[in-house]
Amino acid sequence: MTVGTTRLSGNAGASINLTAFLAGDLSERRVPAIANAFGWTYGTGANQVDVIYADTHTLTLGSTITIDLLAGTPGSLLDIFGRALTMDALKLLYIKNTSADSGLWIGGQGADDLLIFKAVGDIIYVPPGGIFLWSDPSAAGIDTTTQTDLKIQDDSAGVAGDRYIEIIAMGLDD
Amino acid sequence: MTVGNTRISGNAGAATDLRAFLEGDLTEIAAPVLLNNMGWSYGTGANAVNVVYADTVPVGNAATVTMDINAGAYLDVFERLLSLEAVKLIYIKNNSTEATLEILGSGALALGICKVNTDVIVIQPGGTFMWTDPSAAGLDSSTNVNIQLTHDGTGADGVNVDVIILGLD
Numbered sequence: 001m002t003v004g005t006t007r008l009s010g011n012a013g014a015s016i017n018l019t020a021f022l023a024g025d026l027s028e029r030r031v032p033a034i035a036n037a038f039g040w041t042y043g044t045g046a047n048q049v050d051v052i053y054a055d056t057h058t059l060t061l062g063s064t065i066t067i068d069l070l071a072g073t074p075g076s077l078l079d080i081f082g083r084a085l086t087m088d089a090l091k092l093l094y095i096k097n098t099s100a101d102s103g104l105w106i107g108g109q110g111a112d113d114l115l116i117f118k119a120v121g122d123i124i125y126v127p128p129g130g131i132f133l134w135s136d137p138s139a140a141g142i143d144t145t146t147q148t149d150l151k152i153q154d155d156s157a158g159v160a161g162d163r164y165i166e167i168i169a170m171g172l173d174d
Numbered sequence: 175m176t177v178g179n180t181r182i183s184g185n186a187g188a189a190t191d192l193r194a195f196l197e198g199d200l201t202e203i204a205a206p207v208l209l210n211n212m213g214w215s216y217g218t219g220a221n222a223v224n225v226v227y228a229d230t231v232p233v234g235n236a237a238t239v240t241m242d243i244n245a246g247a248y249l250d251v252f253e254r255l256l257s258l259e260a261v262k263l264i265y266i267k268n269n270s271t272e273a274t275l276e277i278l279g280s281g282a283l284a285l286g287i288c289k290v291n292t293d294v295i296v297i298q299p300g301g302t303f304m305w306t307d308p309s310a311a312g313l314d315s316s317t318n319v320n321i322q323l324t325h326d327g328t329g330a331d332g333v334n335v336d337v338i339i340l341g342l343d
Contacts, residue, residue, distance in 0.1 A: 001199065007195045013189070020182045021182070023178040031251040108289070168209070
């Protein structure tokens, strides 16, 4: 007997709900700035995913980790249900640098770089405490069957010791 | 008489509130994925900003718009000249259904988000990009001032790009 249905519901993405107030003569001005996260469901269409990877990785001063989303390496990476990670399309990537003093370089592995950059070798910087979020809600997402690698490197700016990188990747299973 | 005080309140950042369920034999597994976004206030310290830019920027088919966020060429949410000295949050959404948007990479004056000033991030149709630096200083934008938005030429139409920037005046 099988219990339940494999499914997913909820929202993920960039979310902004700010209100700015400007003091003035006899009145104050109020302007909201709002952006909503995307709704996601289970499947392979637009705004759908069928695999989620969510984990924290540890780096040390100046160290690098390269995550192969298709092969599920280094080691044997598991999705949130404990299944081997084999992602062949990426639709959302979230990275948070929880270090208080070291930055992160994302990308730059080379020929196998994820297609979130225009050219292989391109690199984005995530400062201490900062986040990087990228999403592609299309049905196909970006292909990760050949350009599979998410390289993350500590920029050696901080003090020695462990620093923790939060990663969420949502996409399609191989 | 001055009414009120200039202030900012609210949250901005990445947020997830997902529930994933895996059917199984006799049981199902539920795995929540939760993230809270960041709180921001008015000021110049950590997690504080004193200027907000929020607008839709049109980019023609196969065209490039280079936004100088320091030179006063744009208006903030209160319609004051935008002269950002530091950036703490950038949100960009590609509203096209067919064209890819390429951001940054303008060269020597490119905003220093990438390691090299010609590095480019690609936002697919309907996709979003967000970057934050909640530190007190943020990312200096007094010299590297440009956010370049380039339509890749796919399709027949231009694209309206949602841009929100939080930072220091």
